[in-house]
Every structure is written in structure tokens, then in C-alpha cells.
Amino acid sequence: DAKTTQPPSMDCAEGRAANLPCNHSTISGNEYVYWYRQIHSQGPQYIIHGLKNNETNEMASLIITEDRKSSTLILPHATLRDTAVYYCIAKPSGNTGKLIFGQGTTLQVKP
């Protein structure tokens, strides 16, 4: 399973875009990149996932580099409610046996 590395913390001004990076240099061809977030004392919440192409949904955009060794989660207009720990995970395709979380990035959105 590919390991991921993320910066431990980031700040972002309210209303600005938050760009959260993730390195997954050992990702294999059939592993998806997933992003979850965890607001304090709650269960993690799914945000978005992708394999090769960039993805966008109502919550965020996911940009995956062409070599798939890194990705960036973009929250286009961060609000105070986006303050959370964000986890980047590389998950094996077709085998949901091990969903491994790292330490994540604590995003602090400031007014």
C-alpha cells in the first residue's frame, strides 16, 4: 500500500482557496487517491477521490500530477467550518481491506 506524506498544519484566510498537498511517490497504477476530513470529535467525512484525472465535486477539486506521485486538494472558498484535519489516502483498487490513515494536515481557516 502506498504511503502518503502531508504537511502537519496549514493556515488559510476565510474566503480564499485552500490548497492542501499530498505526496504519494510509491503509489501503484491501480491505487486511487482519496481525501477525507475530520472535524473535531467526529467521524471522518469523505471529500473526493481520483485515479488519474482531475476531479471536482461540490466540496472540492482534486488535482493529480501526471506521474501520479502527488496531488493537491483545493477548497475554492474556505470557510471557518472547513477547519479540520484533512487526510490523504492511497487505497488499493478492488481490495478495500486496508484503508490506512496517516497523520493528516490540520487546516486552520482564519477570519
Next chain:
Amino acid sequence: DGGITQSPKYLFRKEGQNVTLSCEQNLNHDAMYWYRQDPGQGLRLIYYSQIVNDFQKGDIAEGYSVSREKKESFPLTVTSAQKNPTAFYLCASSTQVGGTEAFFGQGTRLTVV
């Protein structure tokens, strides 16, 4: 509404007692997971199950046991052998098909005194 339910939200036990945490899902998911989270830390995988009557140890299985007799249910027992059981426990489920999201319960905060 479909979802994954953990109960209770808060649980207190005396040291040396076994305690079972409940996790139920009505999403028809094949795979289920248990994680432990300590203050300021990430999630660590305790056990996971890909199908009924089968489960695998995660990274920190010692002192824990699970069963998967029904697709909907994946209870976790914290035994007296677990040295530091006080923690936040999270259950999750997902389908077997690759490229799908996992759904998490709201967690059970276990305090052993």
C-alpha cells in the same frame, strides 16, 4: 436513512472489564473496519473484515477481538489485555468495489477508570 451507527457515544468501564462496542450499517456494504484514535493523533487500524465470517488484524489488534456473523454488524470487544483502552473508537464500512468511499460512524469515546 442509510448509514452506519455506533453505540453508545460515550462509555465508561472499570479497569479489567471487557467491553463491547457496537457498529451497525444498513448500506449493504461488504467491508467494515475498526479504528482507534488517541488525542491529537491519526486513525490506527485495529481490525477489518471484507466479508461475513472473515476478518483480518490491522496494525494494533492486540487486546481486541471482533466478530462478523452478519453483514450489517461488526462488534469490537476491548479486552482486559488491552493496556491503554481509553480512546476514541471509529467504525467504517465500504463496498468491495475499488474506487468507492468509506462511510464512518460518529465514534464511541471509551474511558476506562
